[in-house]
Amino acid sequence: MPTISAFYGIIIQMFYGDHAPPHIHVKYGEYKAVIDFQKQEVTHGSLPRRATNLVLDWVELHQAELMDNYLENYRNFVQIISNQNLLPLWSKLWNGMLLKSVLKPITGFLFVLKTAYRVL
Incomplete structure (x- = not known):
């Protein structure tokens, strides 16, 4: 799972060809969470309040790039499976x-x- 950003000990990752809805995986110490970046909410897992607020602020700033990245990964995934x-x-x-x-x-x-x- 490629890391797309890391700050203050928070690691943000996105799977290649992952399921819908568009989301990111976040790790912070022993905490893990999945965040739907369109709705800007935690859908699975949990993070401490401060980490959650930092990530949601980061998501708000980078929402367009996250969607571009998700759609590009989706297109590449479809291309791979159609070739096979x-x-x-x-x-x-x-x-x-x-x-x-x-x-x-x-x-x-x-x-x-x-x-x-x-x-x-």
Whole structure:
């Protein structure tokens, strides 16, 4: 997971080809959180109040770049899976049909794709 920023001991990362909604992963000491940068809110995990406020301020300043980065990663991911003839499978996964019928919901999208490909 590439680190896109680090300050005051806070590490901000974004997965390549990660699931929707657009979000970042934040680590601060033993704390971890996932932040939806469109809504500017913590969706999973927790951080101390000061760290949360610093990250949300940072997100507000960099929201356009975060979305550009997320969309570029998404385009690259689609290009990779289409080059490997995985686009039909990915479409089924994205629509949730395969997840509901075969697999348990899994948060790491690449892991889901790899697991589903083995199942089929």
